[in-house]
Amino acid sequence: MSRAVPPKQREQIVVIGADAAGMSAAHQALRSAKAAGRDVDVIALEKTSDTSYSACGIPYLVSGTVGTTDELSARTPEKHRAMGVDLRMNVTATQIDLDTRTVTYAHNAGGEEEVVRFDKLVLATGAHPIIPEWAVTDGGELVGGVHPVKDLDHARHWLDLVSRRARGGIAIRRRAVVVGGGYIGVEMAEAMVQRGFSTTLLTRSAVMSSLDSDMSERVRETVQAGGVDVVTNTTVADIDIDSVDGHVRSVTGSNGQVYPTDVVVLGLGVHPATELGVAAGLPIGERGGYLPNERQEVAEGVWAAGDCCEVIDRIRGKYVLAPLGTHANKQGRICGYNTVGGSHEFPGVLGTAITRFVSAGTHVEVARTGLGTREATEAGYDVESLVTVGGTASGYMPERSPIATKIIADRRTRRLLGVQIVGGAQSAKRIDTAAAVLWGEMSVDDLAAMDLSYAPPFATVWEAIQLAARRLSDRM
Amino acid sequence: MSRAVPPKQREQIVVIGADAAGMSAAHQALRSAKAAGRDVDVIALEKTSDTSYSACGIPYLVSGTVGTTDELSARTPEKHRAMGVDLRMNVTATQIDLDTRTVTYAHNAGGEEEVVRFDKLVLATGAHPIIPEWAVTDGGELVGGVHPVKDLDHARHWLDLVSRRARGGIAIRRRAVVVGGGYIGVEMAEAMVQRGFSTTLLTRSAVMSSLDSDMSERVRETVQAGGVDVVTNTTVADIDIDSVDGHVRSVTGSNGQVYPTDVVVLGLGVHPATELGVAAGLPIGERGGYLPNERQEVAEGVWAAGDCCEVIDRIRGKYVLAPLGTHANKQGRICGYNTVGGSHEFPGVLGTAITRFVSAGTHVEVARTGLGTREATEAGYDVESLVTVGGTASGYMPERSPIATKIIADRRTRRLLGVQIVGGAQSAKRIDTAAAVLWGEMSVDDLAAMDLSYAPPFATVWEAIQLAARRLSDRM
Numbered sequence: 001m002s003r004a005v006p007p008k009q010r011e012q013i014v015v016i017g018a019d020a021a022g023m024s025a026a027h028q029a030l031r032s033a034k035a036a037g038r039d040v041d042v043i044a045l046e047k048t049s050d051t052s053y054s055a056c057g058i059p060y061l062v063s064g065t066v067g068t069t070d071e072l073s074a075r076t077p078e079k080h081r082a083m084g085v086d087l088r089m090n091v092t093a094t095q096i097d098l099d100t101r102t103v104t105y106a107h108n109a110g111g112e113e114e115v116v117r118f119d120k121l122v123l124a125t126g127a128h129p130i131i132p133e134w135a136v137t138d139g140g141e142l143v144g145g146v147h148p149v150k151d152l153d154h155a156r157h158w159l160d161l162v163s164r165r166a167r168g169g170i171a172i173r174r175r176a177v178v179v180g181g182g183y184i185g186v187e188m189a190e191a192m193v194q195r196g197f198s199t200t201l202l203t204r205s206a207v208m209s210s211l212d213s214d215m216s217e218r219v220r221e222t223v224q225a226g227g228v229d230v231v232t233n234t235t236v237a238d239i240d241i242d243s244v245d246g247h248v249r250s251v252t253g254s255n256g257q258v259y260p261t262d263v264v265v266l267g268l269g270v271h272p273a274t275e276l277g278v279a280a281g282l283p284i285g286e287r288g289g290y291l292p293n294e295r296q297e298v299a300e301g302v303w304a305a306g307d308c309c310e311v312i313d314r315i316r317g318k319y320v321l322a323p324l325g326t327h328a329n330k331q332g333r334i335c336g337y338n339t340v341g342g343s344h345e346f347p348g349v350l351g352t353a354i355t356r357f358v359s360a361g362t363h364v365e366v367a368r369t370g371l372g373t374r375e376a377t378e379a380g381y382d383v384e385s386l387v388t389v390g391g392t393a394s395g396y397m398p399e400r401s402p403i404a405t406k407i408i409a410d411r412r413t414r415r416l417l418g419v420q421i422v423g424g425a426q427s428a429k430r431i432d433t434a435a436a437v438l439w440g441e442m443s444v445d446d447l448a449a450m451d452l453s454y455a456p457p458f459a460t461v462w463e464a465i466q467l468a469a470r471r472l473s474d475r476m
Numbered sequence: 477m478s479r480a481v482p483p484k485q486r487e488q489i490v491v492i493g494a495d496a497a498g499m500s501a502a503h504q505a506l507r508s509a510k511a512a513g514r515d516v517d518v519i520a521l522e523k524t525s526d527t528s529y530s531a532c533g534i535p536y537l538v539s540g541t542v543g544t545t546d547e548l549s550a551r552t553p554e555k556h557r558a559m560g561v562d563l564r565m566n567v568t569a570t571q572i573d574l575d576t577r578t579v580t581y582a583h584n585a586g587g588e589e590e591v592v593r594f595d596k597l598v599l600a601t602g603a604h605p606i607i608p609e610w611a612v613t614d615g616g617e618l619v620g621g622v623h624p625v626k627d628l629d630h631a632r633h634w635l636d637l638v639s640r641r642a643r644g645g646i647a648i649r650r651r652a653v654v655v656g657g658g659y660i661g662v663e664m665a666e667a668m669v670q671r672g673f674s675t676t677l678l679t680r681s682a683v684m685s686s687l688d689s690d691m692s693e694r695v696r697e698t699v700q701a702g703g704v705d706v707v708t709n710t711t712v713a714d715i716d717i718d719s720v721d722g723h724v725r726s727v728t729g730s731n732g733q734v735y736p737t738d739v740v741v742l743g744l745g746v747h748p749a750t751e752l753g754v755a756a757g758l759p760i761g762e763r764g765g766y767l768p769n770e771r772q773e774v775a776e777g778v779w780a781a782g783d784c785c786e787v788i789d790r791i792r793g794k795y796v797l798a799p800l801g802t803h804a805n806k807q808g809r810i811c812g813y814n815t816v817g818g819s820h821e822f823p824g825v826l827g828t829a830i831t832r833f834v835s836a837g838t839h840v841e842v843a844r845t846g847l848g849t850r851e852a853t854e855a856g857y858d859v860e861s862l863v864t865v866g867g868t869a870s871g872y873m874p875e876r877s878p879i880a881t882k883i884i885a886d887r888r889t890r891r892l893l894g895v896q897i898v899g900g901a902q903s904a905k906r907i908d909t910a911a912a913v914l915w916g917e918m919s920v921d922d923l924a925a926m927d928l929s930y931a932p933p934f935a936t937v938w939e940a941i942q943l944a945a946r947r948l949s950d951r952m
Contacts, residue, residue, distance in 0.1 A: 020937070057872055057932045071872035325937045326930045347925050354929035367929055396533055396547040426902065432909040432928045439926040440916025449823050450915040452908045453830035453843055454802045456533050461801045
């Protein structure tokens with residue numbers, strides 16, 4: 001009999017996607033394995049030529065606030081490799097086989113497909129930008145000048161678009177249409193204004209429609225005052241394309257208006273990139289994302305993290321979409337722990353979000369956490385709410401700016417359900433205090449009574465969000 | 477038999493002290509009485525000629541940031557009267573008689589004392605600035621050029637002192653010594669620097685000694701870099717007074733150094749003004765303040781609010797001093813409710829505080845909440861702590877400034893006990909998030925996991941205080 005035995009294979013963790021979620025998982029797995037004295041190999045497959053970049057930073061790159069795409073990279077591929085990750089760039093995973101425990105991938109440059117075995121698998125495939133039909137040519141390409149804002153290749157494309165001074169020998173008039181009134185839409189509208197574009201923002205419903213309509217209207221007013229022509233309740237009905245160079249010439253709104261333009265920003269959100277998992281038989285939710293359990297597991301030995309997942313809304317106890325880098329990082333880390341024997345749990349989200357719009361003379365900040373009035377009502381709460389306008393600093397201080405705070409609470413239990421802020425400089429980050437109150441399932445009375453910080457440059461003696469909570473508490 | 481009956485006397489509420497606590501009580505009593513359909517008279521006695529001013533704003537008045545003392549007044553006496561308060565200004569309460577239910581008061585301008593009956597009494601007598609012996613002449617007056625910073629009369633005095641260009645025909649060299657390294661000391665040092673004074677700050681222990689020493693040292697470094705000569709572990713041993721005009725010429729530190737100066741700021745804190753109550757037989761605590769119960773009652777039908785009270789520290793469950801306008805406003809309001817039959821409760825404090833120091837090229841913000849390491853250790857906790865330096869915005873954003881966060885937690889229960897922040901612009905107000913976590917008695921893991929806001933201008937993807945909590949959580 002032969003004495004040869006197959007060499008013991010090292011434990012192999014494969015991560016698909018090398019951005020926030022994937023690389024958080026990869027490094028945490030390596031750290032945890034090291035701490036436990038376990039030998040593991042971590043292989044990461046990345047479709048693009050970029051790792052660990054800040055998608056949220058792209059509007060600030062396009063606006064010129066950030067100098068180079070490199071600055072948006074948290075870690076280069078070389079750095080990841082130096083830290084022990086077997087990182088394979090410019091490769092696209094084409095198949096997951098949960099029976100043979102393998103992932104097949106193709107080199108983007110061509111050549112033979114490869115197969116890699118996994119003991120543990122982490123899906124961190126992110127999300128695709130939503131591309132409407134009118135933005136695509138019959139040939140399946142994006143119309144010239146029309147582009148989404150999701151990854152660094154998009155960022156490079158936008159830097160090119162905003163730098164162009166002429167097209168076909170004709171000077172570009174620098175007009176932009178931004179489609180979508182959410183976070184990316186507003187941030188890109190700011191970028192286009194800062195680049196000197198005459199900018200129109202078209203939105204299906206309202207600007208920042210994740211806010212209640214009274215708060216969203218405050219945002220619309222200031223964005224409009226900041227030089228953006230905001231058109232609400234309007235979608236794109238048609239697009240006019242230059243027959244010579246295939247470049248966009250105008251879009252026609254569902255309101256019948258024609259908006260001549262040089263570029264169109266697609267800021268319509270994203271949908272989870274779950275094709276691979278679906279083909280492998282993994283279930284997805286009604287919003288198209290994987291449905292991880294509290295340990296971020298989607299199948300035996302398979303975890304998922306980041307924008308490809310749905311997440312549990314803590315207040316309603318149901319799956320929602322919340323494609324944000326903060327969750328991706330936290331979930332990735334949890335996957336990393338759990339692939340090497342940990343049992344860490346992701347405790348869900350509140351729907352906290354923040355942004356701002358700044359142009360000459362205008363500075364509006366926007367934030368929200370928890371449920372809006374409609375969401376809370378639909379969830380069965382007996383909703384009471386109130387908007388209070390206060391100040392970010394004492395009335396006599398030059399840094400004072402206005403802050404409108406909407407407090408949403410349940411009349412029966414007095415539990416705080418949500419807070420929305422629209423205000424000037426230094427207003428929006430106060431949302432975190434409200435998020436902490438929601439996290440602790442505290443009441444509107446707790447928020448009104450708690451010991452928050454006061455000094456003239458930082459707050460009014462009744463802190464703005466606390467004054468708002470007190471007024472609602474008094475009324476309830 | 478005579479049919480004459482004595483006219484029914486209207487219920488009378490007397491408030492002693494017409495600043496934040498007293499006037500919050502007075503107006504809430506009137507509002508609550510009106511809502512309940514009760515007839516009450518509210519009489520307020522005020523020793524000075526000012527009502528409802530912002531003591532915290534005085535350094536910004538002295539610095540020139542705020543233009544006039546009027547701007548620091550939230551409400552004038554006329555406004556209070558128009559709202560229904562029987563406000564008697566420039567009168568000093570001299571005696572409280574709890575048996576006859578009367579308060580005796582003298583007009584500061586002289587004349588007969590008056591006696592006013594009360595059904596309900598609210599003590600809102602505030603605090604006295606601490607005046608060391610060396611600052612007082614044999615005649616019992618303050619040495620010329622030496623002054624505290626507590627009320628608007630002090631503010632007016634300081635405006636006069638910083639405006640003087642000469643004294644006795646000799647040009648003033650504009651040198652200032654600030655004694656005391658707490659909030660007022662640091663804020664007045666900023667004011668003096670902004671007024672062009674060469675400024676020395678003497679402090680018995682450290683700058684911001686309410687912080688742990690490692691954090692306090694960070695403050696010292698930046699205040700020093702901002703142009704203040706900071707001398708720690710030093711008290712004033714002696715003072716040299718001009719024999720001609722009685723004005724300060726220098727102070728000598730306990731370190732033997734002589735500091736020539738034109739003015740001396742007394743920033744040594746305050747002690748509760750409780751003489752009246754003590755004379756009337758009311759108990760006070762070891763820190764000299766009244767000891768109200770949770771409804772702010774100090775005797776049957778007698779309430780107290782604001783700086784004259786000790787307050788319950790929520791974490792340790794014991795009385796402490798926390799003379800701050802935020803507590804005064806909240807407690808005054810509770811007294812107002814309760815004088816007309818309410819049963820509102822003050823839920824205690826966390827010790828939250830915030831300030832900043834700004835001079836050319838320097839901007840440091842400082843905040844704390846909960847217990848420091850020494851306090852927590854003395855309270856019997858098994859203390860674990862860690863300082864983490866992060867950023868207030870993404871690394872590629874121009875508004876990013878550093879933020880050092882110290883997290884203090886209990887190893888046994890993992891409960892968060894305290895947070896301290898020293899950082900640049902937009903760092904310190906994050907303390908409120910930590911305060912909310914403490915209020916909800918949450919753990920360091922909760923702080924690390926919760927859904928806080930992120931966008932590049934506002935935070936890093938792991939929010940700074942959350943990154944700090946996560947690192948401590950990992951280590952525990």
